[in-house]
Amino acid sequence: xxxxxxxxxxxxxxxxxxxxxxxxxxxxxxxxxxxxxxxxxxxxxxxxxxxxxxxxxxxxxxxxxxxxxxxxxxxxxxxxxxxxxxxxxxxxxxxxxxxxxxxxxxxxxxxxxxxxxxxxxxxxxxxxxxxxxxxxxxxxxxxxxxxxxxxxxxxxxxxxxxxxxxxxxxxxxxxxxxxxxxxxxxxxxxxxxxxxxxxxxxxxxxxxxxxxxxxxxxxxxxxxxxx
Amino acid sequence: xxxxxxxxxxxxxxxxxxxxxxxxxxxxxxxxxxxxxxxxxxxxxxxxxxxxxxxxxxxxxxxxxxxxxxxxxxxxxxxxxxxxxxxxxxxxxxxxxxxxxxxxxxxxxxxxxxxxxxxxxxxxxxxxxxxxxxxxxxxxxxxxxxxxxxxxxxxxxxxxxxxxxxxxxxxxxxxxxxxxxxxxxxxxxxxxxxxxxxxxxxxxxxxxxxxxxxxxxxxxxxxxxxxxxxxxxxxxxxxxxxxxxxxxxxxxxxxxxxxxxxxxxxxxxxxxxxxx
Numbered sequence: 001x002x003x004x005x006x007x008x009x010x011x012x013x014x015x016x017x018x019x020x021x022x023x024x025x026x027x028x029x030x031x032x033x034x035x036x037x038x039x040x041x042x043x044x045x046x047x048x049x050x051x052x053x054x055x056x057x058x059x060x061x062x063x064x065x066x067x068x069x070x071x072x073x074x075x076x077x078x079x080x081x082x083x084x085x086x087x088x089x090x091x092x093x094x095x096x097x098x099x100x101x102x103x104x105x106x107x108x109x110x111x112x113x114x115x116x117x118x119x120x121x122x123x124x125x126x127x128x129x130x131x132x133x134x135x136x137x138x139x140x141x142x143x144x145x146x147x148x149x150x151x152x153x154x155x156x157x158x159x160x161x162x163x164x165x166x167x168x169x170x171x172x173x174x175x176x177x178x179x180x181x182x183x184x185x186x187x188x189x190x191x192x193x194x195x196x197x198x199x200x201x202x203x204x205x206x207x208x209x210x211x212x213x214x215x216x217x218x219x220x221x222x223x224x225x226x227x
Numbered sequence: 228x229x230x231x232x233x234x235x236x237x238x239x240x241x242x243x244x245x246x247x248x249x250x251x252x253x254x255x256x257x258x259x260x261x262x263x264x265x266x267x268x269x270x271x272x273x274x275x276x277x278x279x280x281x282x283x284x285x286x287x288x289x290x291x292x293x294x295x296x297x298x299x300x301x302x303x304x305x306x307x308x309x310x311x312x313x314x315x316x317x318x319x320x321x322x323x324x325x326x327x328x329x330x331x332x333x334x335x336x337x338x339x340x341x342x343x344x345x346x347x348x349x350x351x352x353x354x355x356x357x358x359x360x361x362x363x364x365x366x367x368x369x370x371x372x373x374x375x376x377x378x379x380x381x382x383x384x385x386x387x388x389x390x391x392x393x394x395x396x397x398x399x400x401x402x403x404x405x406x407x408x409x410x411x412x413x414x415x416x417x418x419x420x421x422x423x424x425x426x427x428x429x430x431x432x433x434x435x436x437x438x439x440x441x442x443x444x445x446x447x448x449x450x451x452x453x454x455x456x457x458x459x460x461x462x463x464x465x466x467x468x469x470x471x472x473x474x475x476x477x478x479x480x481x482x483x484x485x486x487x488x489x490x491x492x493x494x495x496x497x498x499x500x501x502x503x
Contacts, residue, residue, distance in 0.1 A: 074413065077416065077417070078420070083420060083421065092420075092421070092422055171409075172413070174406045174407060174408060174417075183302055183389065184389060186302065186303070187302040187389055187390030188390070190309060192303065
């Protein structure tokens with residue numbers, strides 16, 4: 001074990017943390033936005049809304065993230081009409097493609113988590129709310145969403161951790177995040193074990209902080225409920 | 228009891244395979260990348276093919292050895308040799324001082340310059356430079372050639388594959404926005420898509436791509452680059468302890484070069500004689 005090398009490479013690898021966090025942060029925000037819309041579509045009784053949501057989730061969850069990234073970055077670039085359209089302004093950028101892929105992925109998984117949370121709301125609560133004269137929007141805002149968030153939070157915390165780990169794939173589209181930098185160092189030092197231990201520890205630390213944050217919000221939200 | 232038996236058998240098999248008797252080279256495992264046409268690549272049927280596969284079979288026959296090919300991603304190809312996953316690397320790997328710190332090499336079996344490529348119609352395509360750039364040559368002329376390249380490429384996006392002599396060259400000599408790819412195939416796709424302005428690689432590899440429909444609009448520019456940190460040609464990578472295996476490869480390569488086998492194989496795959 002070459003500890004001096006681990007020490008040296010630590011300072012190079014941490015330079016990848018901002019990119020990793022940027023990708024996680026942006027795709028999580030956009031992903032959550034789409035996830036809420038998709039979950040609402042999914043529970044809708046209108047087939048025109050629920051079917052597209054169902055198939056979107058089906059395709060994204062049923063295919064490997066690595067292939068999705070390949071398809072969006074290298075695959076779409078094969079079509080001349082895409083390269084000549086305004087879309088190319090976005091798709092040319094590896095960072096955009098990385099964030100887009102992860103956004104779609106987390107949107108699909110989170111939509112299912114949110115749907116599960118929504119369906120866990122006891123029908124009696126909704127009936128009681130309507131009998132008190134609450135409108136559909138009021139019921140969503142005051143009854144369904146608060147209970148959904150409380151129910152879905154533990155599973156959503158899990159999804160956030162998976163997102164941090166999923167960013168390790170984006171080095172294949174030339175983005176030098178934690179894993180990308182680690183691989184570059186390995187290719188020069190030929191010491192995969194040492195370098196991957198360093199990179200792995202950094203992911204562990206990031207995910208430790210995320211689990212603490214989730215735990216903190218869970219406690220906050222459960223405050224005042226009967227347990 | 229049964230599980231102990233299985234375990235013991237496994238251990239014995241493992242130790243036998245790891246600590247094969249020194250000097251017993253009747254079976255040689257050859258590691259290659261399989262993503263570097265025409266040196267070594269994977270055909271539509273999923274088989275490993277290429278100039279180095281043909282050459283390895285020829286060399287193995289000369290050494291009276293059974294050769295087995297093992298595919299390994301490029302950025303892990305040296306660690307896997309050191310760890311004993313295979314005995315020899317034949318993967319278009321140039322002999323460089325940097326790599327010699329970790330492994331040893333046979334004598335070179337083929338030599339080929341590095342070259343830049345871009346899309347036809349790019350301003351770079353018409354760049355005029357000296358024909359050759361020898362990095363061992365410190366003269367004003369070669370410094371001028373590097374200067375011309377740098378001026379033309381300044382701030383542009385240049386693609387290289389990770390952990391190659393081309394990446395080292397770009398880091399040492401050029402002031403560009405460097406994009407690093409896991410394999411040549413991915414870099415080719417981005418060159419055609421216009422995500423990079425130019426690519427730097429072995430000339431033969433990019434020539435193979437130019438022969439395909441998607442690579443038809445790719446063209447060379449700039450000098451043939453060789454020498455210095457680009458190394459002394461392509462050789463077989465061998466663990467530093469295996470001096471006997473290196474001697475066997477040196478002898479077989481010398482014979483294959485002398486009787487025209489290397490010339491024939493390289494002409495078949497590269498359209499020119501790359502014998503050292």
